[in-house]
Amino acid sequence: MSSHLRLGIAGLGTVGIGVVKIIQRHADLLSKRTGKPITITAISARDRMKNRDADLSAYRWEDDPMAVATANDVDVYVELVGGDNGIAKDSIEAALRAGKDVVTANKALLALHGQELATLAEELGRVIRFEAAVAGGIPVIKAMTESLAGNEVKRVMGVMNGTCNYILTRMESAGLPYDAVFEEARQLGYLEADPTLDVGGIDAGHKLAILSSIAFGTQVNFNAVEIEGIERVSIDDIRRAADMGYKIKLLGVAQMTPRGLEQRMSPCLVPADSPLGQLMGGTNMVVVEGDSVGQIVLRGAGAGEGPTASAVLSDIVEIARDVRMPVFGQPAVQLKAAQPARTAVPAAYYIRLELQDKPGALAKVATVLGDAGISIDRMRQYGHSDGSSVPVLVVTHKTTPDAIDYAIETLPGTGVLQSDPVELRIEEV
Amino acid sequence: MSSHLRLGIAGLGTVGIGVVKIIQRHADLLSKRTGKPITITAISARDRMKNRDADLSAYRWEDDPMAVATANDVDVYVELVGGDNGIAKDSIEAALRAGKDVVTANKALLALHGQELATLAEELGRVIRFEAAVAGGIPVIKAMTESLAGNEVKRVMGVMNGTCNYILTRMESAGLPYDAVFEEARQLGYLEADPTLDVGGIDAGHKLAILSSIAFGTQVNFNAVEIEGIERVSIDDIRRAADMGYKIKLLGVAQMTPRGLEQRMSPCLVPADSPLGQLMGGTNMVVVEGDSVGQIVLRGAGAGEGPTASAVLSDIVEIARDVRMPVFGQPAVQLKAAQPARTAVPAAYYIRLELQDKPGALAKVATVLGDAGISIDRMRQYGHSDGSSVPVLVVTHKTTPDAIDYAIETLPGTGVLQSDPVELRIEEV
Structure with missing residues (x-):
């Protein structure tokens, strides 16, 4: 690795341009904080002619992300192309094989091929970092x-x-x-x-x-x-x-x-x-x-240019500081x-029913819930909204998803529902 | 550094015991996550006989924290003694000079001597980490x-x-x-x-x-x-x-x-x-x-045993992973x-006054605020609380601390206040 950290960036959408701007604006700050200048060598995007909100004239343009990923004067390949396969994956693999570290914001790719990519990176002694892939600027x-x-x-x-x-x-x-x-x-x-x-x-x-x-x-x-x-x-x-x-x-x-x-x-x-x-x-x-x-x-x-680019920069800074970690925190x-x-942890549930306005309707609902082993924490019946149906809300005590599924499947058979019941889990947070 | 990371811990209060417990409970997890076992070699605290909620029999007891800080079989000195000077500072300096890295939760020491300690550590090529010093378990x-x-x-x-x-x-x-x-x-x-x-x-x-x-x-x-x-x-x-x-x-x-x-x-x-x-x-x-x-x-x-110990562990893990950073993020x-x-950024202020219940009192207050260049966003007058004074609340528009100081100093001279005025800054968050 040179005394500079040299980046190749593929993908110049919102995030890519955000990264370029931070590197231009905070060159001094980044150099102070990492002990070395961070520079951009090569860039690539789909459309060279597109009007972009940054001066890119100092960087070598490549039409092919692969050329950025494997360039001799690139230390870190920053993949911001996106997509859960294709050129994003191919170029990351090529960069790793060419001895580059990789920074990406590509959640789809990692969610689908993270294990494979991490294994490859670690075999080759390279790192892949992806702070920007989850929750934007939140670390x-x-x-x-x-x-x-x-x-x-x-x-x-x-x-x-x-x-x-x-x-x-x-x-x-x-x-x-x-x-x-x-x-x-x-x-x-x-x-x-x-x-x-x-x-x-x-x-x-x-x-x-x-x-x-x-x-x-x-x-x-x-x-x-x-x-x-x-x-x-x-x-x-x-x-x-x-x-x-x-x-x-x-x-x-x-x-x-x-x-x-x-x-x-x-x-x-x-x-x-x-x-x-x-x-x-x-x-x-x-x-x-x-x-x-x-x-x-x-x-x-x-999301957004600044927050996501901030996260990409945090990864670049770590590589500049020679921090080397397994991709998922421990070796792949x-x-x-x-x-x-499948979800089985019990929780309270919210159930909304539109009952027909006739005697005994509520009793039939209560019977189904009782049969399902569901006990009721709170119930609220609203006024007759249109003369024919009555909205009823139920908040259950903690129960299993299976019990809820049983109740939701059984309730229409009572013949007292005006429309399908709606159920939502109440998560304890 | 050995293939183990060997800790010496001085201070076995809530946090120290918390650290010991995590290391005992999560030995496997820590080793997986760092690639090496993390072990405790030596410990020290004021009172050896004190009943502590952990089995410490496997660790060498030292009466003097200095002996822990400088022991040949210690790689990282964990200072949890506390205090903004004295043995905490002396033992950290000794540890650094003896080639140890340091983890501490000592906010007072860092706030008062952080620059000096960071300079020393960096001269010696050592790190000091202190995640636990600020906001406990929050990273x-x-x-x-x-x-x-x-x-x-x-x-x-x-x-x-x-x-x-x-x-x-x-x-x-x-x-x-x-x-x-x-x-x-x-x-x-x-x-x-x-x-x-x-x-x-x-x-x-x-x-x-x-x-x-x-x-x-x-x-x-x-x-x-x-x-x-x-x-x-x-x-x-x-x-x-x-x-x-x-x-x-x-x-x-x-x-x-x-x-x-x-x-x-x-x-x-x-x-x-x-x-x-x-x-x-x-x-x-x-x-x-x-x-x-x-x-x-x-x-x-x-604060608390678990959260603070968690933060200490995050520092220990970073050292085990060979992550080496300047103490304050850039070289001291x-x-x-x-x-x-002094605070000069303008803000809105809350002012509480106890006015004497007589005609013209409010006008005198308004005049002082006006003279100070303070304009009023909202004012609320409460009912006569005890027949002799009337609580009045003022929320100002943005104004400078100097203007507020002037008003607070001038208001008592109006002769209409029952007690000293109270002012609090309203921070925009």
């Missing part, structure tokens, strides 16, 4: 691999997709239905080209899979994440949940149980006065629970394949 | 030196003394005056032997001075911190502030201004619905604002002595 990867290294992690939770949190909080504040706010978010440019990555919970699921691996020393396994998006969250449920003292969040939860590793990303209720419940707009939050440290809460911007060959487990 | 040192290394820090804030936050939130929840809750805290063992370290804001001031140094690349300078404790915070002010939508916190704020470095630790009002405002009990919170990352909020337990010889600046 959660570092917190988990380093700050909590003396802890057995009990549970990791988080709101890790700012677009979903924007949609859910905006629905509540503006009293608008999902479709209207989704359209707003699209017009504001908050949505990925394929919006199901956001609202379908997939992007957040990628992030959770990565955090699980670090938390529990297991091989990253995105396919084992139970994922449900926010598409079925209605303004009705948001309002009713608020009535009962809750907020609805797209919440990721990972925990190791005797039956295996539970990983789920789904709309949940959390207490309105908890840190997670109070999270508004595009902000992200990660909550980590360790056996010694207790609960640590990290909050900040989960040591990571175990976790037994995936 | 704020690492976040600032590493995660935000690509940022120019704009401001650091925090609630960093759990005892003070416990007292303030307990006063509000129980409706008890300061003296009563102080006594409760003493009986619960929450207070330092010298309680002014806590309630006088000194302990929190130490922590702020350390954070300032890292944030702004300046020499740590505790003596330049403007400190005011919570002793004069009354239950009246807590209630009135709540009425206006605020909470009172012992808040540290450090920011670089064109006039120099402002560092203050004082009771402030913050919006009740902000993350800082919502912080209850002994929990700590640090807020860091960087030019790229925006605002990052870190929250967790600020590079750190500049900051020009200390």
